[in-house]
Amino acid sequence: MARNPLTREEVMETAASLVQQQGPRALTMRKLAAELGTAVTSIYWHIGNREQLLDALVERTIQEMGAIRPTGRTPHARIVSVGRALRTALRERPQLIAMVHERGLTERMFLPAQQALVHEAHAAGLRGELAAEAVRAVQFQVVGFVLVERNRERSPAQHPSEGELWDSPTAGHDPALARALAGPVDAEQLFLVSLEALVTSLLAVAAGDT
Amino acid sequence: MARNPLTREEVMETAASLVQQQGPRALTMRKLAAELGTAVTSIYWHIGNREQLLDALVERTIQEMGAIRPTGRTPHARIVSVGRALRTALRERPQLIAMVHERGLTERMFLPAQQALVHEAHAAGLRGELAAEAVRAVQFQVVGFVLVERNRERSPAQHPSEGELWDSPTAGHDPALARALAGPVDAEQLFLVSLEALVTSLLAVAAGDT
DNA sequence: ACCTGAACACCGTTCAAGT
DNA sequence: ACCTGAACACCGTTCAAGT
Numbered sequence: 001m002a003r004n005p006l007t008r009e010e011v012m013e014t015a016a017s018l019v020q021q022q023g024p025r026a027l028t029m030r031k032l033a034a035e036l037g038t039a040v041t042s043i044y045w046h047i048g049n050r051e052q053l054l055d056a057l058v059e060r061t062i063q064e065m066g067a068i069r070p071t072g073r074t075p076h077a078r079i080v081s082v083g084r085a086l087r088t089a090l091r092e093r094p095q096l097i098a099m100v101h102e103r104g105l106t107e108r109m110f111l112p113a114q115q116a117l118v119h120e121a122h123a124a125g126l127r128g129e130l131a132a133e134a135v136r137a138v139q140f141q142v143v144g145f146v147l148v149e150r151n152r153e154r155s156p157a158q159h160p161s162e163g164e165l166w167d168s169p170t171a172g173h174d175p176a177l178a179r180a181l182a183g184p185v186d187a188e189q190l191f192l193v194s195l196e197a198l199v200t201s202l203l204a205v206a207a208g209d210t
Numbered sequence: 211m212a213r214n215p216l217t218r219e220e221v222m223e224t225a226a227s228l229v230q231q232q233g234p235r236a237l238t239m240r241k242l243a244a245e246l247g248t249a250v251t252s253i254y255w256h257i258g259n260r261e262q263l264l265d266a267l268v269e270r271t272i273q274e275m276g277a278i279r280p281t282g283r284t285p286h287a288r289i290v291s292v293g294r295a296l297r298t299a300l301r302e303r304p305q306l307i308a309m310v311h312e313r314g315l316t317e318r319m320f321l322p323a324q325q326a327l328v329h330e331a332h333a334a335g336l337r338g339e340l341a342a343e344a345v346r347a348v349q350f351q352v353v354g355f356v357l358v359e360r361n362r363e364r365s366p367a368q369h370p371s372e373g374e375l376w377d378s379p380t381a382g383h384d385p386a387l388a389r390a391l392a393g394p395v396d397a398e399q400l401f402l403v404s405l406e407a408l409v410t411s412l413l414a415v416a417a418g419d420t
Numbered sequence: 421a422c423c424t425g426a427a428c429a430c431c432g433t434t435c436a437a438g439t
Numbered sequence: 440a441c442c443t444g445a446a447c448a449c450c451g452t453t454c455a456a457g458t
Contacts, residue, residue: 005421005422005423006423029451030449030450030451038424039423039424040451040452041424041425041453041454045421045422045423049451101361103365105365106362106365107365118380118387118391119380122380122384127384128386128387128390129386131384131387132387133390133403135391136391137400137403137407140358140359140400140404141351141355141404144350144351144358146354148353148354148357151315151316152317155313155315155316155317170325170329170332173332174337176339177337177338177339177341177342180339180341181324181328181342185346189343190346190350194350194351194408196411197407197411197412198408198411200407200411201407201408201410215440215441215442216441216442238430238431239432239433240431249442249443250443251434251442251444252441252443254432254433254434255440255441255442256441259432259433260433
């Protein structure tokens with residue numbers, strides 16, 4: 001029970017921990033009020049409605065992430081490092097992904113990496129629209145991958161549907177392929193392979209190589 | 211009011227149209243019952259609870275999509291064509307994406323393309339784990355992109371946050387870059403560029419070129 | 421300026437009771 | 440086998456009333 005006057009900060013704090021522990025669906029105004037020891041309606045006075053609360057939480061989490069610092073020598077390595085760091089940062093905050101998911105705020109997840117990517121794209125010799133395209137390609141790639149990855153993890157069931165391919169005409173001739181597709185995904189490796197591929201192509205354009 | 215005995219089919223049909231028109235959030239058991247002219251509880255007898263209903267709808271929509279047929283001459287072109295077709299098919303069914311979103315079923319969206327991709331990867335000379343990796347890389351790429359794209363479209367607000375970069379140190383030196391980043395995304399082009407890049411790299415591996 | 425309880429209009433789900 | 444209404448335990452939000 002909080003006797004001292006309720007604070008916007010206090011509400012945010014409690015809401016954040018609630019989301020962190022049980023996901024955004026569990027963040028109900030009434031539960032939150034109970035946790036805070038106040039009436040439900042007090043929250044409305046300080047924060048507004050549930051949507052605004054979620055928005056504020058998303059913003060807060062993004063702030064906490066801070067900037068992303070590239071590592072490595074070559075432009076290629078540095079851009080890839082930004083992608084990896086962004087994925088790591090997002091995966092460390094599954095609640096963020098879930099909240100962004102629930103509302104339509106994916107582009108918020110782009111922000112932490114954007115400055116760094118712009119800088120690196122420029123350093124790699126990309127200019128103007130081409131640089132913008134490269135920045136966005138990496139952002140879409142990374143965020144998209146993380147969305148798929150998380151969504152996959154959320155799914156409780158095994159993925160037996162992929163087993164269908166075991167006896168598909170093509171896979172039947174290639175047992176190793178069938179086995180690999182039936183098995184679990186090595187997300188880490190898949191992420192790296194895809195990102196490397198993308199960056200390679202983007203930089204090939206910069207080098208004048210078509 | 212439906213006097214004839216309620217059918218599982220009838221429930222699914224009505225539920226589908228409800229989702230199509232107003233999104234999965236509007237699919238409430240009570241609204242659905244009202245639409246059908248029955249008591250809410252009848253639905254439970256035929257279908258089960260809301261989760262099972264959504265699962266069934268997802269499955270149904272996937273079935274409707276049917277198989278994806280590659281076009282083009284070269285392996286590269288054919289794989290890219292599968293990616294494009296998959297994206298188009300998904301974008302034509304925004305309700306599917308929303309439903310899959312709400313539940314954790316992303317991998318269901320992988321299925322329509324998988325057979326075709328396996329075939330094409332094989333035709334391109336990829337075998338075993340390498341082929342599996344290529345198939346999955348394309349799947350993740352396409353589905354991830356569509357997820358980001360859709361989520362972006364759902365967001366009502368403009369994206370002023372990207373304007374931040376206008377006066378970022380790097381972008382400041384490159385007005386064309388700043389302008390491009392502040393403007394809207396050409397999703398179509400971004401998708402193609404990324405997909406082409408990925409496929410090029412995946413096939414380079416097949417050609418023995420490291 | 422801040423907090424409150426009552427009330428409204430919704431939910432999904434269960435269950436005993438009907439035919 | 441199929442359908443029903445009542446009931447339970449939840450929601451978010453508004454609003455008039457308090458201090």
